Amino acid sequence: MHWLTTILIVLPAAGALIVAVAPFSSYWLGSFAALASLIEVAVWITAVSRFHFGSAALQLDQHASWFSDLGVSWHVGQYRFSVWFVGMTVVAMAACTIYGWWVGRTRGRAYFALMLLLTGAIVGVFTAQDLLLFYAFFEAMLIPLYVLIGVWGGSERLRATITFVVYTVVGSLLMLAAIVVFGLQQGTFDMTRMSPSTSTWLFLGFVAAFAIKSPLFPLHGWLPITYRESPAEVSAVLSGIVGKAGLYGLLRIAIPFFPQPVHDLRVLMLALGSVSLVYGSLLAFRAPDFRGVVMYSSLAQAGLIVLGLFANNSLGTDGAVLQIVNHALVSTALFLLAGMIERRTGTRGEFALLGGMARGRPALATLVMTVGIVSLAVPLSTTFAGEFLILAGVFQQGWGWAVVGAVAIVLAAMYMLRAISGVLHQDVGPAVSDSALDLRLGELAIVVPLVLCLLGLSAWPNLVAGRATSSAPVGWTKYAP
């Protein structure tokens, strides 16, 4: 019995309630929300300091019956991999909330309340150990996102919200049907007490929801318009964190509870991962804008992570876990940088209008360069470690998959270097004037911590990846006992 995980969920939700009713101006509500998100990070650090990384068991958990006749309970806790997912969530959400405060979003009361609510919901997704509770949080993420895109998004925001909602609601309701059936078959919804099932239909119900959220080819249709029309920090959350909820679902639910369907459909899932990886990379390479590159690269990364997850061994799973955390930080940083660039130039990030921004803007150039280089998995970076583990893992499934992965890494270098040079180098673009200043101190304070996290992980990827080479026969048994 431990309150820390519950506090991690309830604290931002309570903050949201306070923001919703407190009689202050937008500016002060924003400061309060920023403070709350930083306190959330501090609580998470406390949780990590109490965490025993030697144990694979559920920790910091709390259990209370919600309604007993169907065996549903408030059961939250963290495994030694999900603690890092919570970590990336609170860090990225803090960065995004502070960014929203820094740019001074209008209708601050609603905006900051929703951002805090979103934080609580995402932490809930990563910590819920009851299937229905997991679903509740999974759906609850959608509510603030819907409004955040619909109110503060770009001119096509109405179409974006409809597309986004149609895709995600279809996926998650299929999952709801699967959850009802699966839970009633088992007599409990507590994931720590459920035993594996052999039903392919249930597996597909879960996978549909997770593949849409991640997203995976061919269910990524909501991606372009949603990521382009959202405010930059909401795109950062969507791509960095919310997408990871889908991958987490595969890791925590779809793979451990359905070993037989996983085995049968492994090739299909690996193929979907490979197609997402290559197709996403190609789309990123020809995207006309900075955000386009980042968003399609997140499709590619989701594909790569799925390769790792369905590699069916410890190496691949370790690599996937590490890569989820890496990409969350990279993607958040890149989208925030995209937002900063768009704000300065009054564009929507089109390469045709940008270029030459490195001149006279050392901070911006350094940060874009650093994050870009990390994201293309240059050796010694943490993403290199993650991708290497994934490739090594998937190699054991067949060398062909590893070849696909390796090719895509080359593609990643191509699209990322193209994006970097399109923004920073080449001739000065028509939209880049002298009034487009270098990053301000406030912006540095938002992005630099994310970069420092990435550099820290680069120095010590084993922190997240665990004892990667201790060869457990089946990867996930180590993660989900």
Added chain:
Amino acid sequence: MIHKPHVDWFALAPSLSLLGAAGLLLMVAVLVPRGARKPVGASLAFAGFVASGIWAAFLDDRSPHAAALVHDAMWRDRWGALAQVILAGSGAVAVLVSYRERMRDEHVAEYYALLSAAGAGMAFFVQASNLMTLFLGLEWFSISLYVLTAIDIDLIGSLEAGLKYLVVGAVGSATLLFGSGLVYGITGQLSFDRIATAGHAHDAMLVVGLAMVIAGLAFKSSAAPFHMWTPDAYQGAPTPVTAFMASGTKIAALVVTYRVLATAFPHDEHLWRWAVAAIACLSLAWGNIGALVQRNVKRILAYSSVSHAGFMLIAVAAANQLGARALLYYLIPYSAMSLGAFAVVAARERELQAPVTLRNLAGFGWERPFLGVSMWVFMLGMLGFPLTGGFIGKFYVFAAAYRHGWWWLIVVGVVATMISAYYYLGIVRAMYFRDTAELQLAPAGGSPPYDPLLTAGVAVALAVTVGSFFAVQPLIDVARSAANALPL
């Protein structure tokens, strides 16, 4: 000397207290000076509903074992008592919402009298235990509602709506009556439990009678294909009346549907199960698809109520303990959500002096933050999103269907929910994502009318909607003991 049956006045108190209020209100209409009629009338009706609710709660507490009342005409049990509590709550909120409704002064006391009488009829109806009281109760509250629908003769469409409701409702009542006649004719019994034991379960005439009883009740719960009156009546009636109809009628009709089927026709379970499941699927399809193309918010909510009848009928079709529990649980957040949603519509209507459409909801969420957020929560609840009882309700309904082995009903429900996302979120979109500048119609001007009673009603509905998500266990315990009163 006529033999008089023993009357358990306590068991009749929920109904009688409302009837008493209705009687007093009719006197208020003539004795109290015109200026004071509105506050006096509203307080009396409110007191009637509160008293009814308190009596019903006592009754629920004191009736662990079901017992017959008044010579087997009525039934004293927790199933009826719990329904009466929910009904009384809905009625009390409807009174709060009604207070500021634009209405002619000379009719205001009659309005509250009819509202109380309708409530009394519903409270009577849910206790019915034979075909005679069933029909009596149904007509009692229906006739009150016909008049209420048409009461505001200044409102365009109100009279038309009342007439439509009357005509279609009369067809429904006649169907029920004819069905009852056939059932009585074949079994020679009026009371539900004796019909069950009369042993004519497979007689064709009884089956026809059963089908007509189901159809007659489906008219009242506005399940497709018996829902034709719903959009017009909901749109044309004064909005507080719509709010009360949407929650009250549905509670009464569904609770009684389950009671009749479970107690009178247990041997034909294999037949009515399929019939109810078919009606449920039709309602889900028709309600949700119909709502997609509506622009008037009251019509959208009317179609949504058809689809909710479908969801609750899934629980009836499951015909097991879990289904009975699911039905009673679902009714609690559902009645709160629909009352609340119509109350918000009423607020907007009073502000604009015009029917509320998706277009003239623009900017509402920003102008009236509390009502906007409440409407948002009600819509998410009807959609079945978490943090509202609507989510748990749907979950229970699906669980009941699966427990019976009908997983395909889950699929139908899930597809229906997917479709409904479009129009429920469409209302949220209309409130928040558009600017007030897009309003096609100039608001009446000045600051929005101050209406603390309506706001209080919405707050109660909001509290129930959200509270039922967190307090599932106590509510399910109450629903379980109520469900135990029925034989299934």
